[in-house]
Amino acid sequence: MALLCLGPVGMSPAQAHPAEDGLLPRAPLLVTPMVSGILLCKQGNQMAELTTLAQIEDWCVRNGQQHDLAAIDLLNRLEPGGPKGKVRLGYTLLVPLLELYEKRDGQWHISQRKMERYLGVIAAIQRPVVVYLMGDHYDSSSALSQELGKDPANLLAFADGPVPTTRYIGHQVIPFTLRTDERIPVNHYRFKALREITRQIHALPESARSWISAITVAGELHHMYPDFENGVGEFDDIRVTDYSPASQQEFRDWLKHKFDRVERLNQQLGFRFTSFADIPAPSLDIRKQSLTSFAQHFDAYAGGTLPMMGWIWDPEQRIESLTLHVDGAYHAPVAQGLGRMDVYRAKPEVTSPNTGFRAIVDFRALAPGKHVAQLVATSKGRKYLLGEREFVVVPRDQSASANTQELARVKSLGEMSALSGVQHWLDRPRSLQDVYYNPLAREWNLFREHQVYQMLNKFYRIARSEGLPAELLYSHQIISETNGSWNPVLFASDSSVSNVTPWRTGVNQYGASPYVFEYLKERNVRTYGVPEFNPLQSKRPEAAREAFVAHYKAGAKFVSPFFLSVVPPRLRAPDDERHFDIAPDNTRDGANTMYDALQWFVRK
Numbered sequence: 001m002a003l004l005c006l007g008p009v010g011m012s013p014a015q016a017h018p019a020e021d022g023l024l025p026r027a028p029l030l031v032t033p034m035v036s037g038i039l040l041c042k043q044g045n046q047m048a049e050l051t052t053l054a055q056i057e058d059w060c061v062r063n064g065q066q067h068d069l070a071a072i073d074l075l076n077r078l079e080p081g082g083p084k085g086k087v088r089l090g091y092t093l094l095v096p097l098l099e100l101y102e103k104r105d106g107q108w109h110i111s112q113r114k115m116e117r118y119l120g121v122i123a124a125i126q127r128p129v130v131v132y133l134m135g136d137h138y139d140s141s142s143a144l145s146q147e148l149g150k151d152p153a154n155l156l157a158f159a160d161g162p163v164p165t166t167r168y169i170g171h172q173v174i175p176f177t178l179r180t181d182e183r184i185p186v187n188h189y190r191f192k193a194l195r196e197i198t199r200q201i202h203a204l205p206e207s208a209r210s211w212i213s214a215i216t217v218a219g220e221l222h223h224m225y226p227d228f229e230n231g232v233g234e235f236d237d238i239r240v241t242d243y244s245p246a247s248q249q250e251f252r253d254w255l256k257h258k259f260d261r262v263e264r265l266n267q268q269l270g271f272r273f274t275s276f277a278d279i280p281a282p283s284l285d286i287r288k289q290s291l292t293s294f295a296q297h298f299d300a301y302a303g304g305t306l307p308m309m310g311w312i313w314d315p316e317q318r319i320e321s322l323t324l325h326v327d328g329a330y331h332a333p334v335a336q337g338l339g340r341m342d343v344y345r346a347k348p349e350v351t352s353p354n355t356g357f358r359a360i361v362d363f364r365a366l367a368p369g370k371h372v373a374q375l376v377a378t379s380k381g382r383k384y385l386l387g388e389r390e391f392v393v394v395p396r397d398q399s400a401s402a403n404t405q406e407l408a409r410v411k412s413l414g415e416m417s418a419l420s421g422v423q424h425w426l427d428r429p430r431s432l433q434d435v436y437y438n439p440l441a442r443e444w445n446l447f448r449e450h451q452v453y454q455m456l457n458k459f460y461r462i463a464r465s466e467g468l469p470a471e472l473l474y475s476h477q478i479i480s481e482t483n484g485s486w487n488p489v490l491f492a493s494d495s496s497v498s499n500v501t502p503w504r505t506g507v508n509q510y511g512a513s514p515y516v517f518e519y520l521k522e523r524n525v526r527t528y529g530v531p532e533f534n535p536l537q538s539k540r541p542e543a544a545r546e547a548f549v550a551h552y553k554a555g556a557k558f559v560s561p562f563f564l565s566v567v568p569p570r571l572r573a574p575d576d577e578r579h580f581d582i583a584p585d586n587t588r589d590g591a592n593t594m595y596d597a598l599q600w601f602v603r604k
Contacts, residue, residue: 022549023086023604029552030213031602032090032130033582034532034563035074038121041065042073045568053571057117066117067124070566075127079602083127087552089602090128090213092531092560093121097135097193098186099142108144108189110196119200123208130558131212132476132531133197135190135459136219140165140174144189149174154186156224156241159283163241166228169579175224178242178451179250180458194462202467214558215468216476216506216531217459221452222493233485235300235307235428237285240490242451248281251447255279258443269439271295282441286398287434294396295440300489302441304364306391306433308373309484310426311340311355313347318379318419322386324359325374326366328408334359334375335518338484339511341536350423351539353511356484361391364437368395372407375426377416385413387426391433427485448492456496460503474506474557476531482513499524504557508532512547517554526555532562534580538590544597561598 037045037053041060050056060066071091076082079089095118102111122129139145148154152162156175163175176186194217201212223241225231241247256276259265265279266272271293273279282298284291291297308324322334338356361373371393375386390407416424456475463473480491488494497505497519505528509516512535520528530551537543551559562580572578578586582594 023552026086026552026555027557028086028088029556030088030090030128030130030558031548031561031598032092032128032213032558033561033598034092034094034132035071036563036565036581037567038069038071038091038093039066039117040070040566041068042070043068045070045566048570051571053567056568061117066120069121069124071121072125074564074566075125078599085604087548087602087604088128090130090211090558091125092130092132093118094132094134095197096139096142097133097190097197098139098145098148100193100197101142101144101189103143110193115197115200119197119204119208122204122211126211128213128558129211130214130216130529130531130560131201132216132219133194133459133463134219134476135194135217136221137173137175137224138168138171138219139176139190140172145174148176148186148189151185152244153177153184155244157244157247158226158239158241159243159281163224168229170573170576173228175241177244177247178221178223178455179244179247180454181246191458191462194459195466198463198466198468212472214474214504214506214529215463215472216474216529217463217503218456219476220478220508221456221496222478222480222491223448223452225490232480232483232490233487234490235487238300238487238490240298240448240492242448243281243283247451250451251281251444252276252279254447254450255443269443271440279440282438282444286436294436294438297436297438298441298444299436300487301363301433301435302438303445303489304362304437304439304442306361306363306373306429306435307358308361308375308387308389308426309356309358309428310387310424311343311484312336312357312386312422312424313343313350313355314419314422315351316421318422319377320380321378322357322359323376323378324361325376325410326361327371328410331361331373332359335481335515337514337518339482339513339515340484341511342485344511344537344539347423352543353537354513354515356513358481358484363391363393363435366393368393368399370407370432372409374410374413376410376413377419379419383410383413384416384419385410386416386424389426389429389431389433391429391435394434394436396436445489445492449495452493453496453501456501456503464502470502471504474504474529474531475501476506476508478508479516479519482509482515482519483511497523497525499526504528506531508562510534511536512543512550514550517550520554528556529558529560530556531558531560533559534562534582534589535594536589538587538593541590541593541596544590544594545600548597548601561594 044056044060284296286297340356344353374388377384480488
């Protein structure tokens with residue numbers, strides 16, 4: 001898949017010719033790596049008797065060293081002489097909102113000292129900064145967050161109870177609610193902290209405020225699922241959020257606002273509810289549980305879509321296109337270039353993680369019975385069968401639905417084995433997958449997306465109300481669709497990325513999937529940033545350089561490699577495997593070549 005390359009608007013003919021380094025003129029791209037240990041001073045880092053981050057940070061303040069930060073030297077080594085040129089080095093300042101509190105007299109109060117410590121970094125470093133105001137499930141390390149995590153009122157819920165606290169690569173994850181009601185304790189604290197920190201950002205002297213290039217709000221907002229670290233690709237037995245009683249009531253209120261009258265809902269969705277109060281949030285799998293109404297059915301496909309997904313490794317680019325056909329007729333395009341880190345790590349000969357593909361069978365209008373979906377590859381005018389699956393559309397009453405006629409197929413397709421050097425695999429769906437379309441499940445998924453949008457909008461509106469300009473405010477979202485083995489239904493977050501959101505688009509990217517450019521193009525998103533970025537590629541040293549250049553050409557405002565560290569090695573946990581730690585001495589997932597690419601790029 002070709003990368004999307006957007007040139008600057010209104011270039012003269014002379015400007016249209018590439019510069020010597022291949023980078024066309026545009027506003028400078030800011031490279032703003034997340035720096036772990038951003039509050040640590042150089043001298044404190046060298047004191048072996050200080051054995052925790054908090055001890056070093058406190059020592060730096062007590063000894064007047066909070067402006068002599070270790071991060072300054074790190075950034076100056078990468079880009080000597082300060083930020084200049086086509087690509088300028090800055091940093092990302094992570095501010096966890098719940099960490100801004102301290103307990104006094106048994107009550108939690110915002111600590112002015114903590115806020116000044118964070119915001120003082122901006123004047124100390126004097127480089128472009130992306131301020132990351134984190135208030136999502138990763139804001140979980142403070143004593144306040146630990147206390148809040150014990151109250152189910154603050155948490156998302158599965159259909160059978162609260163979502164448990166879990167971990168992601170050694171970091172605790174607390175599944176805080178996506179409801180925006182400020183009476184919920186966790187919302188009271190995170191919104192109060194957001195108001196105060198944005199107020200103080202607005203009040204900074206111009207000499208400090210002028211370094212702020214972007215502010216990302218909230219963090220990765222999405223719904224939850226079991227086994228947070230490994231469960232992203234579950235389809236067969238999914239559990240999702242949010243089934244808390246208040247969330248289910250909000251679902252009914254949302255339906256009432258959308259349809260106005262229950263009669264209209266019944267007419268459009270095909271049910272016979274007597275009132276909105278009777279409507280359930282779908283949560284039961286018809287294959288395994290007893291239903292009193294088909295409206296209760298929910299699974300990965302209940303919204304009316306069945307993904308066909310897998311991977312293809314085509315190093316010589318023999319395949320020109322992939323198309324999806326259902327019952328012999330063209331049905332939908334196939335997204336390619338999706339991330340498949342599992343394939344990349346498992347197969348030494350595969351030198352790119354972006355081998356995934358996904359096509360969506362929309363079966364809502366298909367007749368009950370058996371159907372066949374085929375993936376067709378085209379190479380030099382000939383068509384080949386990459387894979388096919390028969391599936392069964394089951395009616396609501398689960399009556400007999402076997403077709404008596406032979407299924408229509410695309411005929412005369414060649415064998416993929418004729419394309420030498422091409423490897424491929426079709427992961428899903430399984431053969432004869434049964435699917436049940438529940439229109440209410442589709443509404444439930446749309447409502448869950450609405451919840452994500454509303455929480456992000458709440459953060460944005462608070463920041464705007466305290467005087468922060470709209471052009472600085474970005475989201476900090478992960479796009480589940482760019483990962484070829486993930487199930488986007490679990491996240492319900494992709495609608496928060498579009499060209500009609502009041503905030504500017506920030507998309508996190510791991511694996512550097514080129515599909516992200518197609519994704520943004522389809523949604524007409526032209527102004528964007530990358531709040532977290534790591535190509536995770538060790539097999540091709542040039543891959544990280546290419547990924548940086550691609551974002552430069554596509555017009556990104558900033559790209560934030562995740563992450564650099566100034567934390568002393570003596571403070572690392574014994575089981576720290578240095579995931580994402582960009583450093584010359586870390587070979588995990590190409591972190592060392594990423595460091596080299598970062599140093600090369602910021603000197604442009």
